[in-house]
Amino acid sequence: MGAITGININNLFWLGRYVEKVFTTLNSFFKYADRFIEGGQAAYEKYLADINVPDIYENSEDFFKRYVFDLSDPNSIISNLDRALGNGIVLREEIKTPSLSYLQMAMDRFKACEGTTKIRYDMLPVRDAIYAFWGSVDSNMTNMDALRIIHLGKSVERADMYLRLGYPSEEVFTQLDNLIKHVSEFVDSDAGIVNSVTFEALKYVADSRIDLIGNRSLVLENIENLIEVNFFEAAAV
Amino acid sequence: MNYMNTPVADAKAVNELLARYGVKFGIYKNGTFNEQLFPFDAIPRIISAEDFSAMEKGLVQRVDALNLFLKDIYSDGKIIKDGIIPEVFVYISKGYLAPCAEITPPKGIYSHISGIDLVQAQDGTWYILEDNLRIPSGASYPLIARELCRMASPGAFENNRIADNRNYASLLRSTMDHVNCGGINVILTPGRYNAAYFEHSYFAEKTGAILVQNSDLFVENNILYMKDYQGGKTRVGAVYRRISDEYLDPMTFLPESLIGVPHIMDAYRAGNVAIINAPGNGVADDKGIYYFVPKMIKYYLGEEPVLKNAPTYLPFYEEDRKYVLDNLEKLVIKDVSEAGGYGVVFGRDMTKEQLSDWRRLITEQSRRFIAQEIIDFIDLDVMENDRTVLRKADLRAFVLSGEKTQVWASGLTRFSRKANSFVVNSSQGGGFKDTWVLLPE
Missing domain, CATH: 3.30.1490.270 (Dna Ligase; domain 1)
Structure with missing residues (x-):
């Protein structure tokens, strides 16, 4: 087992979460951007409610601009990318320089897109860089425990976001199955990392394929509490 | 000079790569931390094989003498008793740390990584400007710049016989291993908002040492441990610390230090961990002591100094x-x-x-x-808006003392970005170049 400091565990987990958050929110945002082409008012209010982001925007135009590019808006996509990059910078030695470079490229490209009139096209390299980041960590990282923690963060975020964004049930269940698989590795090897009560609850949700729409809040709560927050906080002290 | 055999033709690509790989340094201005790219000039400083050979001898001699001086003044103080250096330049120096007296570091090495600043005068003579024996920084920049230049401009390296400088990490690793007292190697950083954080993390990546902050370390029974995320502990044998002496151990030095490791000095004193570089080295790179280094070389080594001090x-x-x-x-x-x-x-x-x-x-x-x-040191060509201009530049050579004392065949060439300015420091807006040491014919 490779040695990992408590601070790094925290950073690795949140690196995985933030990179995935950027990727998933970008994809969902693009769907709204597509609807906007013919001039229809994209229902951004519902989108914000789904992802639990307060509606501080004046109108669709303001939402399109600030939600994507405003670094001073803590809920913007670029703010999440900034947090991903910040976690990456303090993990250079774990994730390796090539992996970090893809986050830097994503940020540089993201910033260069501000003001574009063809955001989905111009942002393609941002998504490419994120794909490359995941390929790079899988290929270059030598500390497998650290890699597993990043993927744990990614799978928590993806299951959470897919459920919030109203993805079809089968897709959400696929992500829940994936999350349970990742978490199982920690249940077996590292007692205390996983909240066993919520883990069992999520396994029940996945195994019985219960109604996700009717139980959305409960399932989200279980996902959020799955990884013992205390564990990460304590480890970072 | 024709620069087509250098990475100049591909300077844009090199600078793009430096940005992509996050080659930055931090700077505090008006209380705010800003991270910025370290301006890179693609015209390398070129040092001939003959020049480097002489410089190498002089640097090894100087660092060996400085290590002997540190050993002496923290034990017998013979050089003072023999009247070579006045006492007042040693014991009241801010760099002299009384708690380090009578401690012999592992393998007797005090300055494991020495950054020696030199300038070249118009007549070609190299002068020592300053010794840096505490936490000399900067080697990571030419190290990564070389890698990126080779990527962006391979032709420059096909056509020139240049010493490969990409061995710095292995030199550093073997230096740490040599003094390691049993356990892992770690690099102790004050954290993300340190000016040289890029270097800390890059060296951790390249040497395999674990990058830690003070909260990851603790001392138990005079042994230093790293605690892992599961609550386990791993013994630490060598700490390449990138925090200043005064903040290193709040139990020994500044009690208000929030970035130090309590009792690390006890573990060090007990011979259970190597601290790289040794605490207390500041007394030897004091600008007042600089004056006496040629005398030290004669006193300890019985040799004439190969490299000159600036008058x-x-x-x-x-x-x-x-x-x-x-x-x-x-x-x-x-x-x-x-x-x-x-x-x-x-x-x-x-x-x-x-x-x-x-x-x-x-x-x-x-x-x-x-x-x-004032040494009228030579100006080097620097690219500025697609034309070359002349700017003052120095050279920081890195000398590593492990099993033997070795000079890294490269170095950090820093240049002033202002015309007629002699101030080359990155914190004051300077840029850097790669340093090519040519191989013998």
Whole structure:
């Protein structure tokens, strides 16, 4: 087992979460951007409610601009990318320089897109860089425990976001199955990392394929509490 | 000079790569932390094989003497008893740390990584400008720049016989391994908002050492441990610390330090961990002690110094003080307790009133200052807006002391980005170049 400091565990987990958050929110945002082409008012209010982001925007135009590019808006996509990059910078030695470079490229490209009139096209390299980041960590990282923690963060975020964004049930269940698989590795090897009560609850949700729409809040709560927050906080002290 | 055989033709690509790989340094300005790219100039400084060979001998000699000096003054103090260096330049130096007296570091090495600053005069002579024996930084920049230049401009390396500098990480690793007292190697960083954080993380990546902060370390029964995320502990045998002496251990030095490791000095004193570089080295790179290094070389090694100091005067000595006061207009004055290009003033830039004030200050606080002749060091070509301009530049050579003392065949060439300025420090806007050491024919 490779040695990992408590601070790094925290950073690795949140690196995985933030990179995935950027990727998933970008994809969902693009769907709204597509609807906007013919001039229809994209229902951004519902989108914000789904992802639990307060509606501080004046109108669709303001939402399109600030939600994507405003670094001073803590809920913007670029703010999440900034947090991903910040976690990456303090993990250079774990994730390796090539992996970090893809986050830097994503940020540089993201910033260069501000003001574009063809955001989905111009942002393609941002998504490419994120794909490359995941390929790079899988290929270059030598500390497998650290890699597993990043993927744990990614799978928590993806299951959470897919459920919030109203993805079809089968897709959400696929992500829940994936999350349970990742978490199982920690249940077996590292007692205390996983909240066993919520883990069992999520396994029940996945195994019985219960109604996700009717139980959305409960399932989200279980996902959020799955990884013992205390564990990460304590480890970072 | 024709620069087509250098990465100049591909400078844009090299700079893009430096940005992509996050080659940055941090700087605090008006209380705010900003991270910025370290401006890179694609025209390398080129050092011939013959020049480097002589420089190498001189640097090894100098660092060996400085290590012997540190060993001496923290034990017997023979050099003082023998009247070579006045006591006042040692024991009241800010860099002399009384808690380090009588501690012999593992393998007797104090300065494992020495950054020696040199300049080349117009006649080609190399002069030592400054020794940095505490936490000399900067090797990571030419290291990664070389890698990126080779990627962006391979032709430049096909056509020139250049010593490969990409062995720095393995030199560093073997230096750590040599003094390791049993356990893992770690690099202790104050954290993300340190000016040299890029370097800390890059060296951790390249050497396989674990990058830690103080909260990851603890001492138990005089042994240093790293705690892992599961609550386990791993013994640490060597700490390449990138925090200053005074913050290293709140139980020994500044009690208010929030970035140090309590009792790390106890583990060090017990011989259970190597601290790289050893605490207390500041006494040997004090600008006042610089004056005495040629004497140290003769005293400890019985050799003539290969490399020259810049002509230096100590106002502490009456004869020197008289010269300094009489010739202040043409000298550069340095405050011995300052670093990073701060505390340096040029007599030629002073008004009459300022000269008068400085004469009084130097007379009153003669131990605080040194004065040096201004070396008209050579200007190097630097690209600026697609044309070359001449700028002052120095060279930081890195000397690693492990099983043997070795000079890294490269170095950090820093240049001023302002015309006629001698200040090359990155914290004051300077840029950097790669340093090519040519292989013998």
